[in-house]
Amino acid sequence: MEELGRKSVAEFHLADKAPLVVVLDNVRSMHNVGSVFRSADAFLVESIFLCGYTPCPPHRDIHKTALGATETVRWSYETDIIRLIGQLRAEGYLICAVEQAEGSMALQAFDVPNDRKTALIFGNEVEGVQDTVIALCDACIEIPQAGMKHSLNISVAAGIVLWEMHKKGLVAPGQPK
DSSP states (O other): OGGGTOOOHHHHHHSOOEEEEEEEESOOOHHHHHHHHHHHHHTTEEEEEEETTOOOSSOHHHHHHHTTHHHHSEEEEESOHHHHHHHHHHTTEEEEEESOOTTOEEGGGOOOOTTOEEEEEEOBTTTBSOHHHHTTOSEEEEOOOOSSSOOOOHHHHHHHHHHHHHHTTOOOTTOOO
């Protein structure tokens, strides 16, 4: 582990974070929640907001996939996603739903504003991001897909989107792009 240059929990908490938050709304699977925590840790995401009936740590099924990331990534539970969106907007966040929807733009075409904090909203595994939530977003981005299903597991989608945001420059200060 030393050779990999991994941060300790204390170093992670002190590290500058990417100006990015993840919002999970009505995500059912504890394994998906844990996997998103792990990806958020990998890309030094500021925090995760768990909304609706999304399960919260501590739980062994979340910990099983998070592998300790629930101890590093700051998180909170918010009952009302509409109120949370208002709060994030007031704090200067660009609000983006990750969903296949009318008017959505391809992930690779989305320009990350260098000076703007960004909130990424991921919805339920079957229903996706609620229409009422999409209507409140500044942008709706989707991952282009060429196969038959046009559907990805939410934890896979979160990893792809976080990686793309990282490549586009939405990284913690001092971190390589």
